[in-house]
Amino acid sequence: MPGMKLLICPTPDCSGLLYLEDLRCDTCGAEVAYHTLSETMVAVTGPDIEVANRLWHPCVNRDRDCNWLAADDSSTDQCFSCRLTRVRPNDNDPDALERLAEAEKSKRRVLVQLNSLGLPIDPYFESDGGLGFDLLSSEYEKVTIGQANGIVTIDLAETLDAHRERLRVALGEPYRTMLGHFRHEIGHYYEWVLVEQTDKIEQCRQIFGDERASYTDAIDQHYSNGAPPNWRDSYISEYATMHPWEDFAECFAHYLHITDTLDTAASAGMELVPGRSVVPALPLAVGPRDSYGADDFDALMDDWHWISLFFNRVNRSMGKADLYPFSISDPVVDKLRFIHGVLTDLPRTRVSELDGFGRSIDSQDTAG
Ligand SMILES: [Zn+2]
Numbered sequence: 001m002p003g004m005k006l007l008i009c010p011t012p013d014c015s016g017l018l019y020l021e022d023l024r025c026d027t028c029g030a031e032v033a034y035h036t037l038s039e040t041m042v043a044v045t046g047p048d049i050e051v052a053n054r055l056w057h058p059c060v061n062r063d064r065d066c067n068w069l070a071a072d073d074s075s076t077d078q079c080f081s082c083r084l085t086r087v088r089p090n091d092n093d094p095d096a097l098e099r100l101a102e103a104e105k106s107k108r109r110v111l112v113q114l115n116s117l118g119l120p121i122d123p124y125f126e127s128d129g130g131l132g133f134d135l136l137s138s139e140y141e142k143v144t145i146g147q148a149n150g151i152v153t154i155d156l157a158e159t160l161d162a163h164r165e166r167l168r169v170a171l172g173e174p175y176r177t178m179l180g181h182f183r184h185e186i187g188h189y190y191e192w193v194l195v196e197q198t199d200k201i202e203q204c205r206q207i208f209g210d211e212r213a214s215y216t217d218a219i220d221q222h223y224s225n226g227a228p229p230n231w232r233d234s235y236i237s238e239y240a241t242m243h244p245w246e247d248f249a250e251c252f253a254h255y256l257h258i259t260d261t262l263d264t265a266a267s268a269g270m271e272l273v274p275g276r277s278v279v280p281a282l283p284l285a286v287g288p289r290d291s292y293g294a295d296d297f298d299a300l301m302d303d304w305h306w307i308s309l310f311f312n313r314v315n316r317s318m319g320k321a322d323l324y325p326f327s328i329s330d331p332v333v334d335k336l337r338f339i340h341g342v343l344t345d346l347p348r349t350r351v352s353e354l355d356g357f358g359r360s361i362d363s364q365d366t367a368g
């Protein structure tokens, strides 16, 4: 279960650092693309690119900033991520397509992380109830962000800073991002797949409450009365108080926030060293790991305590809001521990040679 790798420019003698979203290397100017199977950046040398004895081509949506590759023998010109988008804006609406390109970046980042955590991704086009995305803009139609039967709906208008920030302030949220929306909605999907359809549901109910409680009543109650004043004692956010489903999805998103940030710190070789720090309580040394096994949950929480504290201070040095503007109470620790248990006890998967993503063994069987 390796973490998200640091990406390096494939040009010999360049070795510039690349971001996951990059289409070209800032250091040497080379055109690059992300190869999901090897989790590396490769050079785009032409329409056909050989990686690991197979031909690949840049995703047909490269002109919309998609930097992934698609296998030459797959049935479509689109990469795995773009194929997962079931509904997208009209091809002749440039504004909406610009928002789409932005949202797809967040989606690809989440997919890479889900894969690095070993989560199965059964696409909607391969199995009933599989994962898919409807990416629509509330500028043109009513869009309700949510997840149902594997399909995640996202409002592309939330890529617009002014729109998203207005909602964040109106809802009193300390954090609102496109990446956060994807992580939250994906949390609903995995609760459905990995908890509600398994024997983990009883323990889940004990920790998060009974998800069979009326969701409509919960919405009415939440939007008329708001969160209880003492919500911080047992919830990660006000929204999490609404219904057990929302509590799970919020905690799942936080689990992804935490592990991705720790992965990034780990892959950069970051370590907090007591001898070089004036913080008296800093333990022997804090070096985040690039992954945390079944028994490592307490280490994960300890590392996060120190790393998030320091990243918050870094942000404040730049006059920015805290990187992690949340505090994790003991009951929330138990919720995150449950999610860690679910994600370190995953069903076996089969990895596709065409896209590098895991599929449930069951879905392979039913797909014949
Ligand atoms: Zn380079």
Ligand SMILES: [Zn+2]
Pocket: 059, 060, 061, 062, 066, 067, 068, 078, 079, 080, 081, 082, 083
């Ligand atoms: Zn693509």
